[in-house]
Amino acid sequence: MRAIKLELDQDRCKGCELCTEACPREVLAMGSQIHALGYRAAVAIAPERCTGCRACALVCPEVVFTIYKTA
Amino acid sequence: MKRIAGMPESMSAVVTHYCPGCSHGVLHRIIAELIDELDLRGRTVGVASVGCSVLAYNYFETDFVQAPHGRAPAVATGVKRARPNLFVFTYQGDGDMAAIGTAEIIHAAARGERITAIMYNNSIYGMTGGQMSPTTLMGAVTATTPYGRSEENGRPYRMAELLAQMPGTAYVARTHVADVANIVKTKQAVRKAFEAQIRGLGFSMVEVLGNCPTNWGMTPAESNRYVLTEMLSYFPVGEFKDVTKEALAGVHA
Numbered sequence: 001m002r003a004i005k006l007e008l009d010q011d012r013c014k015g016c017e018l019c020t021e022a023c024p025r026e027v028l029a030m031g032s033q034i035h036a037l038g039y040r041a042a043v044a045i046a047p048e049r050c051t052g053c054r055a056c057a058l059v060c061p062e063v064v065f066t067i068y069k070t071a
Numbered sequence: 072m073k074r075i076a077g078m079p080e081s082m083s084a085v086v087t088h089y090c091p092g093c094s095h096g097v098l099h100r101i102i103a104e105l106i107d108e109l110d111l112r113g114r115t116v117g118v119a120s121v122g123c124s125v126l127a128y129n130y131f132e133t134d135f136v137q138a139p140h141g142r143a144p145a146v147a148t149g150v151k152r153a154r155p156n157l158f159v160f161t162y163q164g165d166g167d168m169a170a171i172g173t174a175e176i177i178h179a180a181a182r183g184e185r186i187t188a189i190m191y192n193n194s195i196y197g198m199t200g201g202q203m204s205p206t207t208l209m210g211a212v213t214a215t216t217p218y219g220r221s222e223e224n225g226r227p228y229r230m231a232e233l234l235a236q237m238p239g240t241a242y243v244a245r246t247h248v249a250d251v252a253n254i255v256k257t258k259q260a261v262r263k264a265f266e267a268q269i270r271g272l273g274f275s276m277v278e279v280l281g282n283c284p285t286n287w288g289m290t291p292a293e294s295n296r297y298v299l300t301e302m303l304s305y306f307p308v309g310e311f312k313d314v315t316k317e318a319l320a321g322v323h324a
């Protein structure tokens with residue numbers, strides 16, 4: 001079982017790209033779909049690389065990320 | 072599994088009106104996390120100001136008052152004096168605090184009101200379309216300084232250092248939210264400011280440097296780099312007053 005669970009509430013994303021720049025493991029990228037707010041949402045392209053460092057959650061102004069970690 | 076990041080209970084799960092990449096949202100989240108962690112939600116009254124954060128009351132699951140432009144410290148004073156057990160903070164921009172609200176903030180600090188003032192300094196009037204504020208950097212092009220801020224406009228002043236001189240202040244710091252490490256440090260500083268109020272030590276204030284990608288005409292990433300280079304070279308981060316250490320050592324006891 002993986003020790004990290006990364007969830008993105010993409011409906012909140014405004015496509016600012018700060019999380020993709022902040023992630024040290026290249027887990028995140030911008031998707032191609034335009035959602036209801038009119039932005040392209042961030043997507044997790046390689047969640048298996050996520051270490052749960054929280055950098056994305058810290059820089060995201062929209063609280064898109066919820067992260068769980070096995071204790 | 073343990074949740075290590077996510078929506079704080081004290082934050083409303085609505086989409087904010089802030090522009091993409093605007094750090095107002097980061098600072099809101101930091102404040103809401105601390106209200107949760109310090110278990111203050113049931114007795115918090117926030118005071119919103121006028122500026123882009125005028126609608127802050129929609130984004131916190133606490134009570135909120137919306138003050139006239141610049142007057143948030145005066146409204147907060149009234150709330151706190153009427154109900155001293157409440158936890159009271161203001162959320163103000165640089166235009167709100169350092170321009171129209173100068174009298175209110177300076178005297179609230181000098182009187183040592185047991186409130187916490189949070190200033191989001193993006194060196195511009197964001198809400199009204201990007202006019203020069205008292206903290207706009209020299210040379211910066213704004214709607215009212217189309218050739219760049221020059222000597223005839225005076226020079227930017229440093230609010231945190233000014234308030235640190237006030238006799239009633241317990242904790243005054245400047246931080247920024249333009250990178251991961253300093254988002255963490257901002258939370259530490261705001262925690263200290265909140266604790267200073269909880270312990271009744273006096274007035275506390277944190278000036279947080281943040282971006283305004285829209286009115287600076289930059290991408291969010293570029294605007295954070297502007298904070299890290301231009302803004303930090305004029306507005307140093309640091310703690311300018313901290314009586315909490317003295318209080319711990321019994322000096323003020």
Ligand SMILES: Cc1ncc(C[n+]2csc(CCOP(=O)(O)OP(=O)(O)O)c2C)c(N)n1
Pocket residue numbers: 121122123124140163164165166167168171191193195196197198199204
């Ligand atoms: C009495 C009064 N004067 C002027 C205004 C116009 N006004 C609205 S917001 C604002 C400046 C806001 O700038 P700041 O406090 O830096 O907040 P920001 O939008 O940058 O976060 C001004 C001058 C007003 N609403 N009320």
Ligand code: SF4
Pocket residue numbers: 006022023024025026027028049050051052053054055056057067
């Ligand atoms: S927690 Fe760290 S590694 Fe995982 S997606 Fe976020 S920034 Fe990348």
Ligand code: SF4
Pocket residue numbers: 012013014015016017018019020041042059060061062063064065092
């Ligand atoms: S930082 Fe947040 S709002 Fe910005 S692109 Fe990433 S998920 Fe979207």
Ligand code: SF4
Pocket residue numbers: 088089090093094095123193197198282283284285286
């Ligand atoms: S105008 Fe500037 S401060 Fe206001 S929400 Fe947009 S980016 Fe943020």
Ligand SMILES: [Mg+2]
Pocket residue numbers: 122164165166191192193194195196197204
């Ligand atoms: Mg401003």
